[in-house]
Amino acid sequence: MDFFNYRQTKLFAEECAVEDIAAQFGTPCYVYSRATLERHWRAFDDAFKGYPHLICYAVKANSNLAVLNVLARLGSGFDIVSVGEMRRVLAAGGAPEKIVFSGVGKREDEIRAALQVGIRCFNVEVSGELDRINRLAGELGVIAPVSFRVNPDVDAKTHPYISTGLKENKFGIDIQSAIHEYRRAAQMPNIKIVGIDCHIGSQLTETAPFLDAMDRVLALVDQLQGEGISLRHLDLGGGLGICYRDEQPPLPADYVSALLDKLGDRGFEIMLEPGRAIVGNAGVLLTKVEYLKLTAGKNFAIVDAAMNDLVRPSLYGAWQAIIPADTNSNAEPLTWDIVGPVCETGDFLGKNRELKITPGDLLAVRSAGAYGFTMSSNYNSRPRPAEVMVDGAQVHLIRERESIEQLWAGEKLLPV
Numbered sequence: 001m002d003f004f005n006y007r008q009t010k011l012f013a014e015e016c017a018v019e020d021i022a023a024q025f026g027t028p029c030y031v032y033s034r035a036t037l038e039r040h041w042r043a044f045d046d047a048f049k050g051y052p053h054l055i056c057y058a059v060k061a062n063s064n065l066a067v068l069n070v071l072a073r074l075g076s077g078f079d080i081v082s083v084g085e086m087r088r089v090l091a092a093g094g095a096p097e098k099i100v101f102s103g104v105g106k107r108e109d110e111i112r113a114a115l116q117v118g119i120r121c122f123n124v125e126v127s128g129e130l131d132r133i134n135r136l137a138g139e140l141g142v143i144a145p146v147s148f149r150v151n152p153d154v155d156a157k158t159h160p161y162i163s164t165g166l167k168e169n170k171f172g173i174d175i176q177s178a179i180h181e182y183r184r185a186a187q188m189p190n191i192k193i194v195g196i197d198c199h200i201g202s203q204l205t206e207t208a209p210f211l212d213a214m215d216r217v218l219a220l221v222d223q224l225q226g227e228g229i230s231l232r233h234l235d236l237g238g239g240l241g242i243c244y245r246d247e248q249p250p251l252p253a254d255y256v257s258a259l260l261d262k263l264g265d266r267g268f269e270i271m272l273e274p275g276r277a278i279v280g281n282a283g284v285l286l287t288k289v290e291y292l293k294l295t296a297g298k299n300f301a302i303v304d305a306a307m308n309d310l311v312r313p314s315l316y317g318a319w320q321a322i323i324p325a326d327t328n329s330n331a332e333p334l335t336w337d338i339v340g341p342v343c344e345t346g347d348f349l350g351k352n353r354e355l356k357i358t359p360g361d362l363l364a365v366r367s368a369g370a371y372g373f374t375m376s377s378n379y380n381s382r383p384r385p386a387e388v389m390v391d392g393a394q395v396h397l398i399r400e401r402e403s404i405e406q407l408w409a410g411e412k413l414l415p416v
């Protein structure tokens, strides 16, 4: 069954009984579509039309083992930012030699673990990390494959919290200093330079900033080649946006073809690290209306999902569509703030939404497959929701709802 479209035109196919999912697994509950996940991954992969490439799905967007496993079966690579994500990829059947390790603050134990499993490369983000990797590789008697994540100082024209390629952002090595780091790396005994990387931000809806970043990266690549430092791959990061409301981001095929045009006949393998574009519109958060509260100033629909389950609206003021998931309500349409039970005024999933709702109705928060569950928390001692995957006619539980007891696992009373 395939019930989410890349540009989000359709939610559920008629056969998909949302009520049954809610009855069987409870609410709130994340629901993903295997078919959509696969289609979105393939949209990137097919766009290269045989040109050497590797799609390294950004695990942070959705790290459920079943999601990773579906992508691993397609042959996906993975972009990780912690040893926790690395362990998940391996547990889900991902290949170590297709893992790239990004992140500004890699700890020694994380670098050691990644060297031991033999990942594809480290995307080095700070000068001291290079020395650390060289030393740890020497101790382990291995050669570390390294790429530098450069910060090209390009405005991604996205939300300031998710813009990463400006010089005031903490990410990457300033593109002016990168040549110096490459020269240092070329002299190090336990380092092998394999590539260059940049990632300028998330939820980009235009191609131009990617191309600006690529211009700057290619200028550096040409300079490096002039010095005899050759690279095998060029990693252009993730960041392609999706349609939450009325955005019109480029489709993967158009985006990739623009990148390949810019690349010209330089013969690099291209890597991309898409997260949101693969999984964002492959998931919804199902929630049930608990109460309706009509006040003089506002109508509140109080639902059983909250900011701890899906924090994007509270954190970024992000707009995500909220639609009735069972359509039988004969209530009058009214304008509602959809709020959760958490004790924060900022606990909302959507504001000023015109909907026909009665208590007990099911609502679906759309585009919730990326940065939904992975950013969830236990705030207010709320167990995190179940996750299920629709796969053809079947619905599989891929993560159980947390139990209350799990919430204090590992906590200890004082001895006296």
Ligand SMILES: Cc1ncc(COP(=O)(O)O)c(C=O)c1O
Pocket (backbone or CB within 6 Å): 058, 061, 079, 102, 103, 164, 199, 201, 202, 203, 237, 238, 239, 240, 273, 274, 275, 276, 277, 370
């Ligand atoms: C290094 C890196 N790669 C890939 C991604 C994935 O980004 P997106 O989900 O926007 O594709 C991110 C997140 O912004 C990132 O920081």
Ligand SMILES: N[C@@H](CCCC[NH3+])C(=O)O
Pocket (backbone or CB within 6 Å): 060, 162, 202, 203, 312, 370, 371, 375
């Ligand atoms: N968590 C952000 C994206 C961050 C991307 C990670 N660098 C969001 O939900 O939009």
